[in-house]
Amino acid sequence: MEKVAKKQGIAEQAPLLQLQSQQNGTPKRRKWLQPQENIPYHLYLWISVSSIVILFAIWSLLTYSGIVDPLFLPTPTEIIQSGITLFTEFGFINDIAITIYRVFAGFLIAVVIGLPLGILMGTFKVVEAFFEPIISSIRYMPASAFIPLFILWIGVGEMEKITIIFVGTFFSLVLMTAVEVSNVRRELLEAAYTLGTSTFGVLRSVILPAAIPGIMETIRLILGWAWSYIIVAELVASASGIGSLILESQRMLKTSNIIFGILTIGALGLLSDLILKVAIRKMFPWNYGR
Structure with a gap:
């Protein structure tokens, strides 16, 4: 009887021991494939760089081999040459500065008015x-x-272009900010009221500290929309800016200039996003796992 009981005990513990052995013996590479599981920074960086290299390799294969007509997709060499020409002969740096001014002017006005609302x-x-x-x-x-x-x-002056950026970002910013604020846990508000905090004291000491990290992420997201609206703003009745350059290049069938202008806007938007991302992580490190 004692032997039978031992066998039954071992049989009952077998599934649990098997599960523990699977969890303890799971290779790290499998954990990396689990939902929301962090991966080492060097691996993250390597995968990110690989995606860019693969895209560049496909682009080079299609263009240098002549599979795609240069009128529709120039080679990387032609894009670089166009960029050098734009900077050295056509004052492209001035167009970049004007575009940056328009984006941030319209966006900052939207933030100043939209956040409080x-x-x-x-x-x-x-x-x-x-x-x-x-x-x-x-x-x-x-x-x-x-x-x-x-x-x-x-x-058709500067105010018209800034207003387009403002309209394109303001209304979504207001609603998304309101959602972040309304998602603050009700228990925090009730605890503050129990301690005798006033209505605006709760807003200042509870709601804002809890909602600000999410609001900053919303601002970061809306900034990307502002960069997408700048093309719309500069394609109409504009004699300066990257959008104006793209429109002029389209009229003269200079595809390389068009692509270089688009890549420039993408690079500027990515740079501003990275700066804001790093700033948010520095200000609210407790909101991020790494």
């Missing part, structure tokens, strides 16, 4: 009930559709 909408239902129907309706209207009205109302 979004915070109030996420905090007070009365404010949300008043503004949310209007803002939600306008959010679905493309900014490019307002260009004829902006030209009629404002003209």
Whole structure:
């Protein structure tokens, strides 16, 4: 009987021991494939660089071999030569500076006005009930559709282009900020009220500290939208900026200039995103696992 009991005990423990052995013996490479599992930084960097190298290799194969006509897709060498010509002969650095100014002017105005409004909408239902129907309706209207009205109302100067960036980012920024604020845990608010904190004291000491990390990520996301709207702003009635250069190059069938302009906007947007990403991680390190 004692032998039978031992066998039964071993049989009952076998699945648990098997599960523990699988967990303890799981290679790290398998853990890297699990959902939301972190991977070593050097591996992350290597994979990221590999994706760029593969894309560049495919591009080179298609262009240098003559599979694709240079009119539709120039070689990397032609793109680099076009970039050098734009900087040395056509003052492309001035176009870059103008584009950066327009993007950040419109975006910063949207942030200065949109953040307080979004915070109030996420905090007070009365404010949300008043503004949310209007803002939600306008959010679905493309900014490019307002260009004829902006030209009629404002003209074709700098303010018209800045206004396009503002309209393209403001309404989504307000709603996404309101969502972040409204997602603050109710238990935190009740604890603050129990301690005798006033309404605006709760907003200042509880809601804002809890919501700011998410709000900053929202700002980072909306900044990417601002870079996408700059082309729309500069393609219409503009004599300067990267968008204007792209339009002029299209008229003269200079595909290499078009691609270089697009790559420049992508590089500027990526640089601003990386700077903001690093700043957010430095300000709120507790929100990130690494």
